[in-house]
Amino acid sequence: NAGVMQNPRHLVRRRGQEARLRCSPMKGHSHVYWYRQLPEEGLKFMVYLQKENIIDESGMPKERFSAEFPKEGPSILRIQQVVRGDSAAYFCASARDRESEQYFGPGTRLTVT
Amino acid sequence: QKEVEQDPGPLSVPEGAIVSLNCTYSNSAFQYFMWYRQYSRKGPELLMYTYSSGNKEDGRFTAQVDKSSKYISLFIRDSQPSDSATYLCAIAGFQKLVFGTGTRLLVSP
Numbered sequence: 001n002a003g004v005m006q007n008p009r010h011l012v013r014r015r016g017q018e019a020r021l022r023c024s025p026m027k028g029h030s031h032v033y034w035y036r037q038l039p040e041e042g043l044k045f046m047v048y049l050q051k052e053n054i055i056d057e058s059g060m061p062k063e064r065f066s067a068e069f070p071k072e073g074p075s076i077l078r079i080q081q082v083v084r085g086d087s088a089a090y091f092c093a094s095a096r097d098r099e100s101e102q103y104f105g106p107g108t109r110l111t112v113t
Numbered sequence: 114q115k116e117v118e119q120d121p122g123p124l125s126v127p128e129g130a131i132v133s134l135n136c137t138y139s140n141s142a143f144q145y146f147m148w149y150r151q152y153s154r155k156g157p158e159l160l161m162y163t164y165s166s167g168n169k170e171d172g173r174f175t176a177q178v179d180k181s182s183k184y185i186s187l188f189i190r191d192s193q194p195s196d197s198a199t200y201l202c203a204i205a206g207f208q209k210l211v212f213g214t215g216t217r218l219l220v221s222p
Binding site: 042043048099103106107 | 119145147149154155156157158159162201203208209210211212213214215
Protein backbone atom coordinates (compact mmCIF):
# COMPACT_ATOMS: atom_id res chain seq x y z
CA ASN A 1 0.00 0.00 0.00
CA ALA A 2 2.08 2.88 -1.34
CA GLY A 3 2.14 6.11 0.58
CA VAL A 4 1.99 9.61 -0.82
CA MET A 5 4.44 9.96 -3.68
CA GLN A 6 6.13 13.14 -4.78
CA ASN A 7 8.48 13.84 -7.64
CA PRO A 8 10.97 15.01 -8.28
CA ARG A 9 12.60 14.77 -4.87
CA HIS A 10 15.07 17.49 -5.75
CA LEU A 11 14.62 20.22 -8.32
CA VAL A 12 17.08 22.93 -9.30
CA ARG A 13 15.86 25.87 -11.33
CA ARG A 14 17.45 29.13 -12.41
CA ARG A 15 15.67 32.37 -11.66
CA GLY A 16 12.88 32.97 -14.15
CA GLN A 17 12.29 29.32 -15.00
CA GLU A 18 9.20 27.30 -14.19
CA ALA A 19 8.98 24.59 -11.55
CA ARG A 20 6.44 21.75 -11.64
CA LEU A 21 5.99 19.59 -8.59
CA ARG A 22 3.90 16.43 -8.69
CA CYS A 23 2.00 14.60 -6.00
CA SER A 24 0.19 11.26 -6.18
CA PRO A 25 -2.05 10.72 -3.14
CA MET A 26 -2.43 7.47 -1.23
CA LYS A 27 -4.81 4.96 -2.74
CA GLY A 28 -8.37 5.81 -1.77
CA HIS A 29 -7.56 9.43 -0.90
CA SER A 30 -9.21 12.17 -2.89
CA HIS A 31 -8.14 15.18 -0.82
CA VAL A 32 -4.74 16.75 -1.46
CA TYR A 33 -2.99 19.51 0.43
CA TRP A 34 0.23 21.38 -0.37
CA TYR A 35 2.49 22.86 2.30
CA ARG A 36 5.75 24.79 2.13
CA GLN A 37 8.57 24.57 4.64
CA LEU A 38 11.18 27.29 4.61
CA PRO A 39 14.54 26.70 6.33
CA GLU A 40 14.17 26.84 10.13
CA GLU A 41 10.43 27.51 9.81
CA GLY A 42 7.35 25.42 10.27
CA LEU A 43 5.11 24.02 7.60
CA LYS A 44 2.75 26.55 6.06
CA PHE A 45 -0.47 25.64 4.32
CA MET A 46 -0.71 26.64 0.67
CA VAL A 47 -3.70 25.00 -1.01
CA TYR A 48 -6.34 22.29 -0.57
CA LEU A 49 -7.74 20.45 -3.58
CA GLN A 50 -10.16 17.70 -4.39
CA LYS A 51 -10.45 16.11 -7.80
CA GLU A 52 -10.88 18.91 -10.35
CA ASN A 53 -11.63 21.50 -7.64
CA ILE A 54 -9.64 23.99 -5.61
CA ILE A 55 -11.29 24.12 -2.21
CA ASP A 56 -9.05 26.55 -0.33
CA GLU A 57 -6.12 28.47 -1.79
CA SER A 58 -5.82 31.02 1.00
CA GLY A 59 -2.15 30.17 1.56
CA MET A 60 -1.06 30.52 -2.04
CA PRO A 61 0.87 33.59 -3.13
CA LYS A 62 -1.35 35.62 -5.44
CA GLU A 63 1.07 35.58 -8.35
CA ARG A 64 3.17 32.92 -10.07
CA PHE A 65 1.76 29.99 -8.07
CA SER A 66 -1.00 27.68 -9.23
CA ALA A 67 -2.22 24.21 -8.39
CA GLU A 68 -4.44 21.60 -9.97
CA PHE A 69 -5.70 18.11 -9.27
CA PRO A 70 -7.12 16.74 -12.52
CA LYS A 71 -9.57 13.90 -12.86
CA GLU A 72 -6.74 11.65 -13.99
CA GLY A 73 -3.15 11.89 -12.87
CA PRO A 74 -1.27 13.54 -10.04
CA SER A 75 -1.78 16.90 -8.42
CA ILE A 76 0.56 19.56 -9.79
CA LEU A 77 1.95 22.60 -8.02
CA ARG A 78 3.31 25.02 -10.58
CA ILE A 79 5.58 27.96 -9.86
CA GLN A 80 6.24 30.31 -12.74
CA GLN A 81 9.24 32.64 -13.00
CA VAL A 82 10.86 31.29 -9.86
CA VAL A 83 12.84 33.57 -7.57
CA ARG A 84 15.43 32.76 -4.90
CA GLY A 85 12.81 33.18 -2.20
CA ASP A 86 10.89 30.20 -3.61
CA SER A 87 13.68 27.86 -2.49
CA ALA A 88 12.07 25.58 0.07
CA ALA A 89 10.78 22.09 0.71
CA TYR A 90 7.30 21.56 -0.70
CA PHE A 91 5.23 18.81 0.86
CA CYS A 92 2.06 17.22 -0.32
CA ALA A 93 -0.37 15.49 2.02
CA SER A 94 -3.45 13.43 1.27
CA ALA A 95 -6.51 12.44 3.25
CA ARG A 96 -9.51 10.19 2.81
CA ASP A 97 -11.89 13.00 3.61
CA ARG A 98 -11.76 16.51 5.05
CA GLU A 99 -11.95 15.32 8.65
CA SER A 100 -9.41 12.53 8.38
CA GLU A 101 -5.74 12.62 9.24
CA GLN A 102 -3.35 13.83 6.59
CA TYR A 103 -0.42 11.72 5.44
CA PHE A 104 2.61 13.43 3.99
CA GLY A 105 4.88 12.62 1.11
CA PRO A 106 8.68 12.85 1.22
CA GLY A 107 8.68 16.35 -0.24
CA THR A 108 10.31 18.11 -3.16
CA ARG A 109 13.27 20.30 -2.35
CA LEU A 110 13.38 23.22 -4.74
CA THR A 111 16.57 25.20 -5.11
CA VAL A 112 16.55 28.37 -7.18
CA THR A 113 19.97 29.51 -8.33
CA GLN B 114 0.07 36.16 18.39
CA LYS B 115 0.72 32.98 16.43
CA GLU B 116 -2.17 30.56 16.06
CA VAL B 117 -0.01 27.72 17.39
CA GLU B 118 2.94 28.20 19.72
CA GLN B 119 5.60 25.55 20.23
CA ASP B 120 8.94 25.77 21.99
CA PRO B 121 11.60 25.16 19.32
CA GLY B 122 14.05 23.54 21.74
CA PRO B 123 16.41 21.84 21.29
CA LEU B 124 15.46 19.46 24.04
CA SER B 125 18.23 17.08 25.10
CA VAL B 126 17.48 14.04 27.26
CA PRO B 127 19.27 10.80 28.15
CA GLU B 128 18.04 7.49 26.79
CA GLY B 129 15.17 6.11 28.83
CA ALA B 130 13.86 9.51 29.95
CA ILE B 131 10.24 10.59 29.71
CA VAL B 132 9.87 13.41 27.21
CA SER B 133 7.15 16.04 27.35
CA LEU B 134 6.42 18.15 24.30
CA ASN B 135 3.81 20.91 24.35
CA CYS B 136 1.86 23.32 22.20
CA THR B 137 -0.67 26.03 22.88
CA TYR B 138 -3.18 27.39 20.42
CA SER B 139 -5.35 30.45 20.28
CA ASN B 140 -8.45 29.57 18.27
CA SER B 141 -11.04 27.52 20.13
CA ALA B 142 -12.62 26.52 16.80
CA PHE B 143 -9.79 24.06 16.17
CA GLN B 144 -11.20 20.55 16.33
CA TYR B 145 -8.49 18.02 15.47
CA PHE B 146 -5.06 17.65 16.99
CA MET B 147 -2.08 15.81 15.60
CA TRP B 148 1.55 15.14 16.32
CA TYR B 149 4.04 14.49 13.57
CA ARG B 150 7.65 13.39 13.72
CA GLN B 151 10.06 14.69 11.10
CA TYR B 152 13.55 13.39 10.58
CA SER B 153 16.05 15.63 8.86
CA ARG B 154 15.22 16.13 5.18
CA LYS B 155 12.24 13.75 5.34
CA GLY B 156 8.50 14.22 5.23
CA PRO B 157 6.44 14.52 8.44
CA GLU B 158 5.26 11.16 9.79
CA LEU B 159 1.94 11.03 11.63
CA LEU B 160 2.29 9.81 15.22
CA MET B 161 -1.00 10.67 16.91
CA TYR B 162 -4.40 11.99 15.88
CA THR B 163 -7.17 12.96 18.26
CA TYR B 164 -10.22 15.18 18.31
CA SER B 165 -11.37 15.18 21.91
CA SER B 166 -10.05 16.33 25.26
CA GLY B 167 -8.30 13.69 27.28
CA ASN B 168 -5.54 11.18 26.71
CA LYS B 169 -4.80 8.83 23.83
CA GLU B 170 -2.10 6.22 24.11
CA ASP B 171 -0.22 4.33 21.40
CA GLY B 172 2.76 2.31 22.52
CA ARG B 173 5.33 4.61 24.08
CA PHE B 174 3.43 7.72 22.97
CA THR B 175 0.60 9.48 24.80
CA ALA B 176 -1.19 12.51 23.38
CA GLN B 177 -3.06 14.77 25.75
CA VAL B 178 -5.54 17.48 24.79
CA ASP B 179 -7.01 20.12 27.11
CA LYS B 180 -9.44 22.16 25.08
CA SER B 181 -10.39 24.40 27.99
CA SER B 182 -6.78 25.56 28.29
CA LYS B 183 -6.02 25.27 24.56
CA TYR B 184 -3.05 23.11 25.39
CA ILE B 185 -1.84 19.87 23.84
CA SER B 186 1.00 17.59 24.86
CA LEU B 187 2.89 14.57 23.61
CA PHE B 188 4.65 12.30 26.08
CA ILE B 189 7.27 9.79 25.01
CA ARG B 190 8.13 7.07 27.51
CA ASP B 191 11.42 5.20 27.56
CA SER B 192 12.89 7.50 24.94
CA GLN B 193 15.37 6.01 22.47
CA PRO B 194 18.13 7.58 20.36
CA SER B 195 15.97 6.77 17.32
CA ASP B 196 13.38 9.21 18.70
CA SER B 197 15.80 12.06 17.95
CA ALA B 198 13.89 14.20 15.46
CA THR B 199 11.77 17.30 15.22
CA TYR B 200 8.26 16.94 16.62
CA LEU B 201 5.53 19.06 15.09
CA CYS B 202 2.15 19.69 16.60
CA ALA B 203 -0.59 20.35 14.08
CA ILE B 204 -4.08 21.60 14.67
CA ALA B 205 -6.85 21.33 12.13
CA GLY B 206 -9.11 24.23 11.60
CA PHE B 207 -11.25 24.93 8.58
CA GLN B 208 -9.85 22.04 6.54
CA LYS B 209 -6.17 22.96 6.74
CA LEU B 210 -3.48 22.08 9.24
CA VAL B 211 -1.79 24.83 11.23
CA PHE B 212 1.61 23.72 12.45
CA GLY B 213 3.78 24.72 15.32
CA THR B 214 7.38 25.50 14.44
CA GLY B 215 8.51 22.13 15.81
CA THR B 216 10.59 21.04 18.80
CA ARG B 217 13.93 19.44 18.10
CA LEU B 218 14.52 16.45 20.38
CA LEU B 219 17.89 14.82 20.95
CA VAL B 220 18.06 11.57 22.89
CA SER B 221 21.58 10.64 23.85
CA PRO B 222 22.61 7.01 24.48
